[in-house]
Amino acid sequence: MNMHPDLGYFDEGLDLIEPKLYRAAQRPFGRAEALPPAAFRSKIFADLEDEKVWTRNWICIGTQQEIPNAGDLLPFTIGHHGIHVERTKDGGLIGRFNKAQHGGCRSVPAQCQTGIKTKCSFTSCGYSRDRVAIDSSETGEGSQMGGQYLGDRPERLLPVKVDSLGPFIFVNLDPESKPLRAHFKGLAKPLGRAFDGDLRLVAQERREYDCNWKLAGRAFLENLALPFSDGQSTKPAKPASADKPAHTVQIHGLTTPQQKSARLCWLFPNLLLVLMPDHVLGVILQPTATTMTLERISLFVDESASDVDELTSSWMDTLDQCAAHGVARQQEFNAATKPPRKENCASGYDFQKFLVACILAEHDYYWSVPLFAQPGR
Structure with a gap:
């Protein structure tokens, strides 16, 4: 039968699976509002994500x-x-x-x-x-x-x-x-660089930041200032024309003729990518608390990359600076008492559509217990 778990998901006076709650977030880009603050500070909403996002996606x-x-x-x-x-x-x-x-x-x-x-x-x-x-x-x-x-x-x-x-x-x-x-159909060509088997892993780190995982992903595409570029890294992006589990942004400001292949990408829900002519940076988002996110960082290079140590250090500093925007936004949501503001970030809007679709999707439930304890297993 189609139903949600018996107790539902309620917090801050809200029914978190009520479709009316998300109507403002589903408006066209430019008029859509951000998700309610509870989406970024409520443990109950995190439990809802466990049911609707983490256990239902790649x-x-x-x-x-x-x-x-x-x-x-x-x-x-x-x-x-x-x-x-x-x-x-x-x-x-x-x-x-x-x-x-x-x-x-x-x-x-x-x-x-x-x-x-x-x-x-x-x-x-x-x-x-x-x-x-x-x-x-x-x-x-x-x-x-x-x-x-x-x-x-x-x-x-x-x-x-x-x-x-x-x-x-x-x-x-x-x-x-x-x-x-x-x-991920249709994304193989624009993201081919990320899946190149010839790239060599040269560095892996884990860094934790005091912000919700959704804000960490949003800050990555909105606030990332690329090292080794001449200032403006990305042009203002537009939302995807079709519902896809990803948002990509072309990188500008590079002097290389391979600039067309350079881009940022968020593969929903938790893989962030930077595709550069001679290297690829991957960041895996993992919530460690409602307002804390662990970033698992991997740096891959090809044979043309030089000074790998400097490249690694520059990227780690850049990610710290980028995450600071997510932390600042988390503090805003923690203190928020007013209605949500407009969602004016294209990547945030695309991800918001993906998340709302996950939350409102109906699934077959056989028992309101964790997936690993279902009958017959």
């Missing part, structure tokens, strides 16, 4: 280079669900829900119900912070990591759809979702 969780050998595991918490992707003996990928979803607890402790990912020795838990990729030597029989993630019979764990585009690994928790390439 989510980027990392790169191929992080798990090069058979048996290596890449853990990632999607909403409240702990999953991992394992490199198989034939070089392929297999995704599963973690064995210890609640760590060593019989139920979710109070300190883990605040919406903030906790620091816990059970990193497999859907309420704790993720650790880095796990080497196959750490998951052997009787090991702590093996017990948390794989258990004794990993073939019995609930499977997760997994696929990749170039170096980037994607998963989807919805067993009825369309294939990855069908989901």
Whole structure:
């Protein structure tokens, strides 16, 4: 049957799945309002995103280079669900829900119900912070990591759809979702550079910022001032002419003849890309609290790139400066008591349309419990 979970999603006097709440956000660009402040500060809205966004879309969780050998595991918490992707003996990928979803607890402790990912020795838990990729030597029989993630019979764990585009690994928790390439249909040509297998990974970092993940993504496309450009990096963008799970902006101000291929992109919901003539920067967004976002940053270069250390340092400084705009906007929403202002950013508008469509979509629910505990599994 078609229904939402029994208790619904209510906060700040709002029914967060009421279509009327989003009518102003769905107006044409230039007249549309931003989402209500609750969308950026409410734990209940974050729970709604877990149900409607994170468990219903293709989510980027990392790169191929992080798990090069058979048996290596890449853990990632999607909403409240702990999953991992394992490199198989034939070089392929297999995704599963973690064995210890609640760590060593019989139920979710109070300190883990605040919406903030906790620091816990059970990193497999859907309420704790993720650790880095796990080497196959750490998951052997009787090991702590093996017990948390794989258990004794990993073939019995609930499977997760997994696929990749170039170096980037994607998963989807919805067993009825369309294939990855069908989901991003039409984007292969403009984003071909990002999925080039000849690029070399030269740097990876994780940085955390005090803003909602949606604001971090918006600031990336609206406020990013590219290093090595002559000032204005992007021209004012227009919303996409069709409903696509992405927003792209062509980069200007470069002296190279390959400027036409340089662009910024937000692959909804959580992969940000900078495509440059000699390198690609990827930023994976992961909420660690309602108003905190972890950015998993990867820098890829081709053989023509020079002074990789300077390039890496420049990009990290640039991302810090960009995120400061998201933090400032978060502070505005935290203090907001007035109706939302106009959404005048094209990337923010396109993402807003995507998010509202996810929230208002109806799904078949068989039991109002987390996906990994559905009957028959």
